[in-house]
Amino acid sequence: MKKLHLFVLKTYTGPLISTFFVVVFVLLMQFLWKYIDDLIGKGLELAVITELLVYTSAGLVPLALPLAILLSSLMTFGNLGENFELTALKSAGVSLQRIMSPLIILTIFMSIGAFYFANNVLPYTNLKMRSLLYDVQQQRPEMQIREGIFYNGIDNYSIKVADKNHRTNMMYDIKIYDHTDRRGNLKVTIADSGFMRITEDKSYLVTTLYSGYNYEEMEERARQRQLRTFPHRNDVFSEQVLIIELSGFDLQRTDEEAFRHNSQMMNLTQLKMTIDSLDQVLSKQVSEHTDNLITSSFFKKEAFRHRVSDTLTPASRKPLDIQGLEQDLTLDQERRAWDHALVDARLMRNQIISTKTNFDWQNKRIRRYEIELHRKFTLSFACFIFFFIGAPLGAIIRKGGLGMPVVVSVLFFVLYYVIDISALKFVRELVIPAFPGMWISSIILLPMGIFLTYKATTDSVIMNTETYYNIYKRITGYLIRLTSPYLGKARLQV
8 A cells, every 4th residue: 555655645645746836936927017016117126026936836835735635636636637546546445535545644734834834924925025025116127218398206306308329328308407406497408419327336317418407596586586686507518427325226225013913923922912902902992882872872861951040030049840741841941952952962972973984994893804714714624625525536638748637626716716705805894703714615615525525436437427317318218208198188189
């Protein structure tokens, strides 16, 4: 049996590793397609891009690993069935459970490793990836000056170029507005041509201009403002070098502590502590609001008595009698009392609506942490379920390669993903609790895995087209026999 187990493990590990990296690559391309606008044109170094892709790939493991296990197990047992190796093993008295036993043990270890990865590695990589992606998104792009459009990407400067030679980088009809004094367009540099370059450290923009002039409006004195002389300065040059200090063009790394309180950057212990703290705060606020509502709104007899007594004469003041209230009040006093009650009711209604909105927001915040807590376990359980779907299904289909297994794997994974995303939305919107919501996809697919395992053990032919064709023939034959007497009577009448 040792040789058999080694053979099955060797047959399984090859497709598992290859499919895992293929799935990670496909998901990574999806990530790049989504954030391509935030990455291009910013002069990022290769080391920064590589670091971002490595952290992103680690974050894609929860999606890639279950799909890789499903696809590889289906391919492995499909190949064994297609090559009649499963038939030979069963003929030798080896059951399907015996054949699957080394892979079951391997899947258990992978599930434990997936939980360790989700609890210890994934929060760290999520923190690194999110902080680095934020820094990349906040980085200003390299200068991309286009013809006929003002470029305002440099602080305190606005540049416009009429034409541009892309081969020589020479620019023509250049206008540079200097706003460093914060006084508007009072400094203007106009040149017939020139070119620009950024220093290697990206700290300065060196602009060499030819055949132009500088125009600057001078600050008027009190006497000049009365005479409206409009003093200005005009300098003509044949060549001028303008050095502009740049800021924000190099990648600035943000402190990672700003992202550490996100639910995806916490392990199991931190999530439990955060959920307990938020629950205690919310319970205290609900208790205080309930007590305040009862004392200030539901039982306002004393306050109401003093308010009504103020409207009565001193001789008519006495303890409030609810039954005889209408007899003690005049029509005007009764109207005032009802107006006061209506105002209080409306104020309390607005307060309740505002408080409910606040409580819903806090509950949704708690749900985010509960979702991440359950995800630590659903990843491991999904690996286990997908193996018990893929392995027996491959033994039933008996088709290897990348054709039928890929189609079936994608269908099952899409089913799992759609159910998981739908339930996740319900959990976030407080429609259902976090525990059944995050586990509902696994609960639905678990009976399916048990059913397929049972059918594969009993050599079921549920995936054989001839079986369904024979069922179709039986049904049509039964219908023909059932309707033949009526058809005969109809012919005789005709």
